[in-house]
Every structure is written in structure tokens, then in C-alpha cells.
């Protein structure tokens with residue numbers, strides 16, 4: 001699959017990620033990766049620990065989120 005953003009501007013780049021929000025394929029140049037902390041719900045007798053996760057978005061969804 002090729003990068004959706006690149007395809008819009010007539011280029012063809014191999015996609016390395018899929019936007020979590022819109023499902024568009026994006027290349028290394030267009031992908032926005034941000035760390036996300038996932039906190040597991042507390043359960044009796046279980047130690048709460050934060051787990052590192054990752055969130056990948058395309059430029060369009062990132063811009064849309066930032067304009068809110």
C-alpha cells in the first residue's frame with residue numbers, strides 16, 4: 001500500500017503505518033507517532049502499572065485534533 005498523503009500530491013511512497021482515526025495509510029514522512037499511557041483498571045490484589053502504547057495518526061487527523 002502507498003501513502004495516502006503522498007498519493008494526493010501525485011507521489012508514491014510506501015506506507016509504514018495506518019492512521020488510527022481514519023484508516024489512511026501513511027509513510028514515515030507523514031505519520032505522526034505519539035506515546036500514549038494506558039492505565040489498567042485497578043483490581044484487588046493486583047499492582048497497577050502503566051503500559052506504554054503508541055498512537056499513530058495522519059497529518060489530517062492530527063491537524064483536526066489540534067484545532068479542537
Ligand SMILES: [Zn+2]
Pocket residue numbers: 003004005006013026027028029030
Ligand atoms: Zn507520505
Ligand SMILES: [Zn+2]
Pocket residue numbers: 019020021022023024057058059060061062
Ligand atoms: Zn487520519
